[in-house]
Amino acid sequence: MTFLDVAGVNKKFGGIAALTDCTFSIRSKEISCIVGPNGAGKTSVFNVITGFIAPDTGTIRFKGQDLTKASRHERIEAGIARTFQNLRLFEELSVMDNVMTCLASEAGNNPLTAIFRPIHTEAILRAKREKAREFIETVGLSHKADDLAKNLSYGQKKLLCVARVLATDAELLLLDEPTSGLAAAALDTMVEMIHKLKASGKSLLIVEHNTQIVRRIADEVLFFHRGTLLAQGKTEDIVSDKELGSIYFGGGH
Ligand SMILES: Nc1ncnc2c1ncn2[C@@H]1O[C@H](COP(=O)(O)OP(=O)(O)OP(=O)(O)O)[C@@H](O)[C@H]1O
Numbered sequence: 001m002t003f004l005d006v007a008g009v010n011k012k013f014g015g016i017a018a019l020t021d022c023t024f025s026i027r028s029k030e031i032s033c034i035v036g037p038n039g040a041g042k043t044s045v046f047n048v049i050t051g052f053i054a055p056d057t058g059t060i061r062f063k064g065q066d067l068t069k070a071s072r073h074e075r076i077e078a079g080i081a082r083t084f085q086n087l088r089l090f091e092e093l094s095v096m097d098n099v100m101t102c103l104a105s106e107a108g109n110n111p112l113t114a115i116f117r118p119i120h121t122e123a124i125l126r127a128k129r130e131k132a133r134e135f136i137e138t139v140g141l142s143h144k145a146d147d148l149a150k151n152l153s154y155g156q157k158k159l160l161c162v163a164r165v166l167a168t169d170a171e172l173l174l175l176d177e178p179t180s181g182l183a184a185a186a187l188d189t190m191v192e193m194i195h196k197l198k199a200s201g202k203s204l205l206i207v208e209h210n211t212q213i214v215r216r217i218a219d220e221v222l223f224f225h226r227g228t229l230l231a232q233g234k235t236e237d238i239v240s241d242k243e244l245g246s247i248y249f250g251g252g253h
Pocket of ligand 1: 013016017018019036037038039040041042043044045
């Protein structure tokens with residue numbers, strides 16, 4: 001079975017084509033990086049996959065399931081979760097609460113348990129806190145669990161975003177520029193984290209601007225330009241392609 005399939009997707013905003021006949025698949029348990037100049041359509045790809053924009057035409061299938069018309073929530077339940085370029089954290093909440101709000105619902109959905117609600121709710125809360133703690137530990141923020149998100153460094157905020165997508169229990173993680181704006185040490189931590197996620201069995205689709213980082217993390221690369229997928233292939237083939245390089249560094253021409 002194929003993993004994620006995007007087929008024939010077109011999206012226009014007024015006269016601007018954000019995506020034109022966009023067709024590609026990505027494999028499970030790999031890191032696929034989306035690259036391309038500004039305005040290439042990278043974020044739009046994330047938006048159509050996660051239901052933040054509806055394509056004019058085309059389909060999104062995940063593990064054989066047609067998600068084209070699914071709500072954002074249904075897509076998360078199906079196993080696709082994302083981060084955002086502008087983070088979108090609850091700045092006034094603690095690290096713990098930021099993660100807890102993203103936890104996949106599991107225990108507590110059985111109507112029979114409603115009879116024992118007061119005891120049960122407390123038990124659920126405790127279990128959720130434990131679960132959240134695991135994800136916080138995974139991203140190395142245990143010492144910050146009770147701090148407000150607004151008091152974290154930028155690098156720590158980005159790690160918190162990763163903890164939040166992990167909390168959804170999704171199999172496919174879409175990370176929008178996870179390393180942008182990070183200083184060298186935080187950047188290395190994020191790269192390590194990305195490798196760790198892959199090693200734990202996650203599949204990742206990542207928008208990444210930095211070619212050096214792409215080389216360090218990607219199994220394959222999808223190169224977008226003006227809303228069109230120009231090339232998809234093994235990392236070194238795409239990154240070292242002179243023609244694509246001149247499109248990327250030549251300001252998109
Ligand atoms: N909501 C929107 N309304 C109008 N135009 C949009 C909208 N979203 C995207 N576009 C346009 O679609 C095109 C692709 O945008 P998109 O943000 O997907 O590119 P990108 O590759 O993510 O760019 P960047 O690297 O600058 O983030 C651009 O021309 C953009 O202006």
